[in-house]
Amino acid sequence: MLLAELEVRxxxxxxxxxxxxxxxxxxxxxxxxxxxxxxxxxxxxAGVSALDDEDMFEKVDALLADLERGARIVQPRLLHRFxxxxxxxxxxxxxxxxxxxxxxLDIDGHGAVLPQILGAMYAAGQLSYVVRSDVxxxxxxxxxWTGGIDDKLISFLAGDEAGxxxxxxxPNDERxxxxxxxxxxxxxxxxxxxxxxxRNLIRNAHPDHGAETDGAxxxxxxxxxxxxxxxxxx
Numbered sequence: 001m002l003l004a005e006l007e008v009r010x011x012x013x014x015x016x017x018x019x020x021x022x023x024x025x026x027x028x029x030x031x032x033x034x035x036x037x038x039x040x041x042x043x044x045x046a047g048v049s050a051l052d053d054e055d056m057f058e059k060v061d062a063l064l065a066d067l068e069r070g071a072r073i074v075q076p077r078l079l080h081r082f083x084x085x086x087x088x089x090x091x092x093x094x095x096x097x098x099x100x101x102x103x104x105l106d107i108d109g110h111g112a113v114l115p116q117i118l119g120a121m122y123a124a125g126q127l128s129y130v131v132r133s134d135v136x137x138x139x140x141x142x143x144x145w146t147g148g149i150d151d152k153l154i155s156f157l158a159g160d161e162a163g164x165x166x167x168x169x170x171p172n173d174e175r176x177x178x179x180x181x182x183x184x185x186x187x188x189x190x191x192x193x194x195x196x197x198x199r200n201l202i203r204n205a206h207p208d209h210g211a212e213t214d215g216a217x218x219x220x221x222x223x224x225x226x227x228x229x230x231x232x233x234x
Contacts, residue, residue, distance in 0.1 A: 003035040003103070004028060004096040006043065008119030009089035010080075010111055018080040020118045023091055027123065029131040036127070037135040039096040040120040041157050042105040045145035047117035048191065058192035060117065060143060067125035068136040080115060082122050092116055103154050140190040144231050156232065173229075180226035191231065198227045 007023030027036025051057065059078050066073060075081045092108040094116070108116075124135050138157060145156060175185055181197045183189050189197070205219045 001098055002026075002095060003098050004039040006039060006094045006120065006123055008043075008092045008094065008111070008116055009086040010092065010115035010119070012088075012090045013112075015088075018076070018115075019089060020080045020082050020115045020122070021084060021086045021089055022119060022123055022126075023086060025123060027127065029127060029135065032131040033134040033138050034131070035096050035098075037124075037131070037138050038103070038154075038157060039094060039105070040124050040135065041138040041142040042096065042149070042153065043094050043107060043120035044117050044139050045142035045153055045157065046105070046107045046109075046149050047113035047120075048143050049145055049147065050113045054192070054195060056114075057143065057190075057195065060121075061140075061190040061192035063118075063121060064136060064139055064143075064190060067121055068132060070125075070129075073125075078114065078118060080118055082118065092119075094120075105149055105153065107149050137188050141188045143191040144194070146232060177226035177229040180222055181230065189230065194227060194230050198223060 004027055006025045006027065009021040009023045011017060011019045027039065028034045029036045033041075048057070048060070056078070063073070063077060073082065075083075090111060092111040092115075094108050095106040097104050097106055121139065124132070124139055127135055142157060145153060147153060147156075178185055178187060178189075181189075181194065181201065183193075183197070201223050202220060205216055205223060
């Protein structure tokens with residue numbers, strides 16, 4: 001059964017310009033964030049797991065924040081121009097399907113990943129203000145995904161952080177990790193924000209930058225573990 005779908009229109013590989021637009025879409029969000037929000041988050045998660053540029057993660061974070069608050073987005077952004085015209089653009093078709101309690105993401109992987117991420121983010125920015133905060137919270141969570149497109153991804157996005165994401169014998173409490181890195185309890189910091197905060201705290205904790213030598217090793221170890229928990233690295 002089809003639960004949600006999004007068509008992302010994007011430049012073809014040989015095109016001299018980089019453009020993104022939205023095609024047909026059906027993104028139900030009741031109850032919030034709904035199947036539509038889950039699909040958008042799945043597209044983002046599938047894309048960011050293939051990115052390896054930390055600067056790009058920070059730019060994704062910034063665009064998410066601007067879209068959530070309804071800011072005017074000057075184009076191009078993140079190397080791509082978002083537009084309404086779809087003429088001449090290739091298409092990628094993403095779906096969320098389900099049967100009973102089983103949900104499955106059908107992510108079209110034939111296009112470059114960044115246009116897919118941008119398409120999902122711009123689609124989220126067009127949703128009602130009533131559901132926007134819930135959907136963008138899910139998208140920020142999606143930026144922390146590091147695995148494949150499978151049932152673990154659905155569980156991760158739905159909030160079921162199973163023990164398979166943890167190492168044994170170390171703290172696995174996300175509340176502890178949020179506090180250790182200075183985030184508000186219950187918040188969903190995006191990947192770029194986690195990395196920025198980690199770098200700042202590691203620098204301040206290192207004796208070479210004036211920190212006390214006693215306890216520095218444990219502090220650095222705790223900060224590293226907190227980052228791992230929030231990024232959900234296996």
